[in-house]
Amino acid sequence: MKHLKFLPVTLSLLFAIAVVCFSLLHAEEGMWPIDHLSKELIREMQAKGLSLSDEELYTTDGKGVINAVVDLGGGTGSFVSPEGLIITNHHVAFGAIQQMSTAENNYIEKGFLAKTREDEPQALGFNAYVLLSSKDVTEEVLSYVNDSMSPLERFNAVEQAQKEIVKEAEEGRDVFCEVAAMYGGLSYTLYTYLKIKDLRVVYVPPASIGNYGGDIDNWMWPRHTGDFSFLRAYVAPNGKTAEYSEENVPYRPKSYLKIASEPTREGDFALVAGYPGHTYRHVTSYTIENDINFYYPTKIDIFNEWTNIIADHAARDPEAGVKMAGLKEGLENSKKNAHGMLEGFQRYRLLDRKLHLEEEFKAFLAGDAQMEKEYGHILPEIKSQYDHVKSYQLQRMLFSYIKLRGLFQAAYTIYKWNVEQEKTDLERDPDYMERELPDIRRKLQNLDRKYHPAVDRDMLVMFLRRMAALPAGRRIQAVDEILAGVPEDERDVAINEFVDALYSGTRLTDVEARLAMLDSGTKHLVEEGDPFILFAAQLYPEVEELQERRDAFDGALSVLRPQWVKALMEWQKQALYPDANNTLRINYGVVRGYAPRDAVSYESFTTLDGVLEKYRGEDPFDLPPQIFELVEKQDFGPYRDPVLNDVPVDFLTTNDSTGGNSGSPLLNHKGELIGLLFDGNYESISADFMFIEEMTRTINVDIRYVLFIADKLNNARNVLQEMGVLE
């Protein structure tokens, strides 16, 4: 889901976009905002092989190739037909496939192909955001703040500014807006999207193709995953966006991508466009230190226990396996990411490098009284913020994860919705503003599809145990009250009994009941006495208080971080791209392998032969039996690469990417689709913090493998015809 990102700013930093005028170093590094593309970057891409003119690349009237790219909320897609057909990753569309599936009719396993429009089922929970326009609103935002504000006041003022600007921009129009902070708040941009709310599933290969290699191969090269799926965008017959309805018609995009007309080769130019989530390229050593010593190790520890709970249940109950598949995949992915991050920090000595940079910066300041006066305060103040955050970050992390799933999430959402209802729309937490209601309702409606009572219960027990075990000074009062008078060695039994009582007493398992509760009003809701609601209400004040402390931290950092970026740019006399923030970015690179370690070279393409080489006959290295027949008969059609003499499967490029880029189109020099980005290599995980040119690669599925599977394995002729690949 797409959410507004609120990052405040200070008035003293009003110089914004001008920074892009510095010279560009490391051109393959950096995800450049599409609306801030410098001519210099475009010329550079053209010099490296791009054959498109500026207008063919991107236009404000929506007709450039990049205009075909859409945000799917946490992933990227692109239009590939005039009838709203969207191509994205299998793992991006996974939630939709999972919700279509049951233990009896498992589309995850079998794959799915709609032969006609009528057969296309709803992609539950999915929206597509088509970028319509962008506008710099830095002055407007900064008019809400002044230097006498406390960090929390600043945070709230900027949030207020963003909400009001958005409200005004959306007023009376069929659009969805957000204000994004660039460089952590050096400037602000208002992005206006068409939010298409009716997405449907068109074609999904079986998981033995789309998720081949599974968690084992995740982040790994060589890779052999056919990580693609096709969705379709629908709008009302009058062309307006609309919730799912039978009468809706396919959306007709202004721009859609053509399939590559020539084979992709080692060394070829490759352009990526998409919605990368977050990078942290310009953070200080204090962030890295906290990530190394607290954030990633704690996350790994919690997620290990969580995935063990799921695995235990899945081993005994296939339904638990199906319903928790998406969550488990997400948790495993996060764990591997966290491990890779820690390994990368160590391998590239990131903390040392940051410390070294900061020492150099201090030495520079020592020789320049004016700079010292302006910037000397930054690092000590950031340090002091991190010292403070250590006192509450563990409690806050437990709350943030417990709110992620199942009945507790429902209870908390319902309770908070009722509380927030008592405020005006613009005063509310942005996630609880009126415009979020349809998404909130939809989530509550579909909860059962990802809910498994026994798993949900055990997860809650795990979090309560961890809360009960917090050290003195960091206790959660509500949990202490629940366990008041229970001796240390009986806590565990008490927690289990308490949780069992929640599940046996609640009405939240009834979809009508939970939807009705949205309209209860706080007082009545509490009087109804649903134990889960009461539990959420009991935790509520502390959750919100911790959030306020975090908001104050963010408020302070929203002043300090842009100052730090500005100081770096002035000191180093170099343009820095803004960190990724879920806005449309482009980046160019080339098809290229790498040398991961001494005496080992990775080539840039994998092949169908390599798919068979990994086959073990069991998940995640199982294959549809027809694949063997196709290889036996060498029935590769036009998808055989003349150099590899085999069907190419996945390939590496030097592009810069991160989470959120999943599903991004890879375009060749003519702007044609050559593949879909679906992962970074293991060595690049820590690239979120530092781009290491010789090691950072994106992993992409080759469009020829997509077509081969669609054509030869799944006979998806209708899809291929729609894309103009078959007649």
Next chain:
Amino acid sequence: MKHLKFLPVTLSLLFAIAVVCFSLLHAEEGMWPIDHLSKELIREMQAKGLSLSDEELYTTDGKGVINAVVDLGGGTGSFVSPEGLIITNHHVAFGAIQQMSTAENNYIEKGFLAKTREDEPQALGFNAYVLLSSKDVTEEVLSYVNDSMSPLERFNAVEQAQKEIVKEAEEGRDVFCEVAAMYGGLSYTLYTYLKIKDLRVVYVPPASIGNYGGDIDNWMWPRHTGDFSFLRAYVAPNGKTAEYSEENVPYRPKSYLKIASEPTREGDFALVAGYPGHTYRHVTSYTIENDINFYYPTKIDIFNEWTNIIADHAARDPEAGVKMAGLKEGLENSKKNAHGMLEGFQRYRLLDRKLHLEEEFKAFLAGDAQMEKEYGHILPEIKSQYDHVKSYQLQRMLFSYIKLRGLFQAAYTIYKWNVEQEKTDLERDPDYMERELPDIRRKLQNLDRKYHPAVDRDMLVMFLRRMAALPAGRRIQAVDEILAGVPEDERDVAINEFVDALYSGTRLTDVEARLAMLDSGTKHLVEEGDPFILFAAQLYPEVEELQERRDAFDGALSVLRPQWVKALMEWQKQALYPDANNTLRINYGVVRGYAPRDAVSYESFTTLDGVLEKYRGEDPFDLPPQIFELVEKQDFGPYRDPVLNDVPVDFLTTNDSTGGNSGSPLLNHKGELIGLLFDGNYESISADFMFIEEMTRTINVDIRYVLFIADKLNNARNVLQEMGVLE
């Protein structure tokens, strides 16, 4: 230890060496007996770059470069100075280093360097066999057998022939002889060696160099192990071989190797000479089937439990760790080998290929009545032998492993020695002939160094448990007697009590007592009533009976296997090299990397930089701190490779090798030492059964890394001066 290999033969197969006259296919495949080198092979090597003449390569008077190669019993070494200095692998000399070490003075960990001759300690349990001559004795051996003999009679007759030929050849001379069956018995060769019995330790690097990567990297590429050690051969002042004595003097070999005078590069010619143990290139599908379904899986299962026992004790008691290190390393190595074998069988579909070959053979026979008559019986008869072996191979395997270690090994050896004493020397089991007495005594003497009571006890319990759990029809009577009347669920307790009684009642832990028992005579030995001896005596008849059944199997196969090889050669009109059998072989190849799987390439050299890349600060990826200083200072001396711009560490060649080749010298085109073979790559494990040209590689330590470590890390100037590397 070196043992005679007894494989019988049938008179009908008298055509021997003539087969080498067929054309040579796959020249890089095959380990060719040094005494049967065809001119054709030498010409071929010369065409591929070898600059040596036939005489410089190998001569019967001991002056060729290959004459510098010695058998160390299970591994290979070579002379590298006129004063008997031998270079071999760290893992080959490991047993000697281990026996020098204690928990307090751990030379495994620290390494060891004797600065003078006087400082060189005995390499306990080590012999060096210097090949003096060889002679074809096929006719003599075959004169002992006739076609009317049963398989067991044949087996015994050939064994008798071999013993008598050896006895006559050794009579009155300072030599050690053995008769080796070539091609499983197509021909027989008498090999005469000088057996040097006083070996000493000169220089061993720390295990953090010599075993860097440990079990994790074992069989793996890229590799970064400095797997080398130096020993010295000593003889009596009169030049005769002698047991260790202070008055002994360094042995002066007729030939010793020179260190390479030019850098080794990708693509260079490389010659390997050594004592490979066993290959099975010409076996039938029945062997493979039994290996896949019984031999390797059962071995893995037993060794897993065994290594867990050792690990458990080592975690609690460092002394157990030190004393069991060698055994643990051996078991881990065997397990990884077994896994690799099974993976290779599957990857290269070895069973299918053998079955296919045999089907083709049958089809060929069907069209040729004469060949059908001569060879049609072979495959059905081999099948029938394997059907029978299945009924007793599990019991036999348990006996063979239980006899490998500790007090049970001592008890069984002593008991059997006394029994065998009642026969004439030539009638005895060859391992119990008079000439073996010094080795038997030495082993009993040194038992304590590799003995840890608690580990030994638990191992014995494991084997008894497994024996007690054997299925009906395969029971061991002696074990049934021990457990007579014990209900199923009390067996475990009974086994533990029985074993505890053995250890508390035995005198075998006293070195004088166990040595004295060798001279007791069976009757007196039994009357003395040592419980361990009585237990060995109780098992003895069944162990021997199973051995007789195996001998009969070997007897039958010793007729059938040579017939099979002969049939293959006649059918395919192609020369086959004889399988490895612990005799001196040479083989040539080139320095070359490989592509282990889709999109991955392995380069042929690793570097010191790669050593540091793997560093984790803990075993097996720990390093001596001085290494970092050397790298920091780039203090690489003359050992830096100009192309790699770093110190080369290990390298790959296409040579054909197997266990026993460990420590083999790699020679360049001038016959100079460029490295030591110490492993095969994982993909080549199953090459014992089938050589896959594009995948089979040997892993070698570069002599420049040996010199760099000796010079810069350990300051072993005396060793380098002796080799002529330093002045």
